[in-house]
Amino acid sequence: MTIHTKAGGVEFRNVTRRYGAVTAVNNVSFTADPGTLVTLLGPSGCGKTTTLRMIAGLETVSGGQVFIGGKDVTLLHATDRSVAMVFQSYALFPHMTVLQNVAFGLEMSGMSRQDREDKASEGLRVVGLAGYEKRLPSELSGGQQQRVAVARALVLEPEVLLFDEPLSNLDAKLRRRMRDDIRDLQQSLGLTSVYVTHDQEEALAVSDKIIVMNRAVIAQEGSPRDLYERPADRFVADFIGGANLVEGRILSRDSGKAKVDIGGVEILVPDRPLDAEDVLVAIRPNAITLDTSDEAAGLRVKVRKTVYLGSHIEYALESDLGEFFAIDHNVAAAVKPGTSAVARFIDRGTAMVSR
Known part of the structure; x- marks a missing residue:
């Protein structure tokens, strides 16, 4: 049957x-x-x-x-x-x-x-x-x-x-x-x-x-x-997958991208029709990469904690903008706690959300 x-x-x-x-x-x-x-x-x-x-x-x-x-x-x-x-x-x-x-x-x-x-x-x-x-x-x-x-x-x-x-x-x-x-x-x-x-x-x-x-x-x-x-607001950005939320200000818009200032660092994020110039930027943990070279430019951070989880490394980072949570699948090149580094942000993992 x-x-x-x-x-x-x-x-x-x-x-x-x-x-x-x-x-x-x-x-x-x-x-x-x-x-x-x-x-x-x-x-x-x-x-x-x-x-x-x-x-x-x-x-x-x-x-x-x-x-x-x-x-x-x-x-x-x-x-x-x-x-x-x-x-x-x-x-x-x-x-x-x-x-x-x-x-x-x-x-x-x-x-x-x-x-x-x-x-x-x-x-x-x-x-x-x-x-x-x-x-x-x-x-x-x-x-x-x-x-x-x-x-x-x-x-x-x-x-x-x-x-x-x-x-x-x-x-x-x-x-x-x-x-x-x-x-x-x-x-x-x-x-x-x-x-x-x-x-x-x-x-x-x-x-x-x-x-x-x-x-x-x-x-x-x-x-x-x-x-x-493309989360709509703070709640959705944080609830779906977790996100680092940072205050930002839109500097310019061009070809679907927005240049946003976060604490003196300029980053590119996907643009969306928000009326206010002051926005929140949601940064996914896997959109953060660390650069420990001396000449690197970007947001200065200090690695507070490193957790090895087999397939990836979890980092707790300290910065002038507050704490960041990052995930890196390059487990062979883990950054040790106490190390100073520069955080860079991949635009595909970032989004502007309403405040």
């Missing part, structure tokens, strides 16, 4: 969710196009999980409208929406076999027992767990349990598949593998997926679009590259 998928888009129109005097989501509007994976990213308490639960119908809407597949589902109960959710806790029944767990959601569908089991077996095959049907959840690894949870959602053939912090219970190596598996599965099946995480690297790795939320509103949305290379 084949699993069929019908991707439906998601649209929020001016959606608000209040709990008494507390506004958890405030007048939020966005779209998730059919067949794409959209990530809701932000710190704890920003409203991302509440937003996901309103898509699922697990939270009621205080104002605005929610559409799935072009249909207004604002007032529909969760069971009447064509969505399925993969929870952080997996929520597997410990006394049921893997096959029974996957087939459980189909019991109210009117299918015969044999058809339910056939479909559950196909779901397990899709997620790479064929042959695990008779095992109990306790006999599986964390990653395998997560696959069972995904298979259980897939067999419902939802228009939208929702992920609520699905990898937070896994170790770092397995988390990296599972995020790739989820992305590959989403793309191969053409599933519309909305994914919640607070992990910036995870969001960058799996998403077609990222919606960064802060204090119940959308701070910025766009492709992973847009948000990383």
Whole structure:
């Protein structure tokens, strides 16, 4: 029995969710196009999980409208929406076999027992767990349990598949593998997926679009590259990938580049339409290179700390402009703590943001 998928888009129109005097989501509007994976990213308490639960119908809407597949589902109960959710806790029944767990959601569908089991077996095959049907959840690894949870959602053939912090219970190596598996599965099946995480690297790795939320509103949305290379403000620049933030003043603009003064040092950064001449410059850690030669010109720094992490070196730098955090993949030429150097900035890793 084949699993069929019908991707439906998601649209929020001016959606608000209040709990008494507390506004958890405030007048939020966005779209998730059919067949794409959209990530809701932000710190704890920003409203991302509440937003996901309103898509699922697990939270009621205080104002605005929610559409799935072009249909207004604002007032529909969760069971009447064509969505399925993969929870952080997996929520597997410990006394049921893997096959029974996957087939459980189909019991109210009117299918015969044999058809339910056939479909559950196909779901397990899709997620790479064929042959695990008779095992109990306790006999599986964390990653395998997560696959069972995904298979259980897939067999419902939802228009939208929702992920609520699905990898937070896994170790770092397995988390990296599972995020790739989820992305590959989403793309191969053409599933519309909305994914919640607070992990910036995870969001960058799996998403077609990222919606960064802060204090119940959308701070910025766009492709992973847009948000990383062109953050809108201080919060997004710091939250997506981390950035060194420095006060600067625009000196001139030409051919898409802006010459900016930071503490007496002139640097070139990609231009953007900001009205004020005084700006913040966001400098990514991997956009900083160190030059220890005596004749080098640039921002004078002192290496306060050097940390070897195998694939790269992390530096804590001191300067007249404050502390900088830098990353260098040239581990063979590490600069020792206490060394004076000059920091240079690669324009591709820098951005002007509003203050």
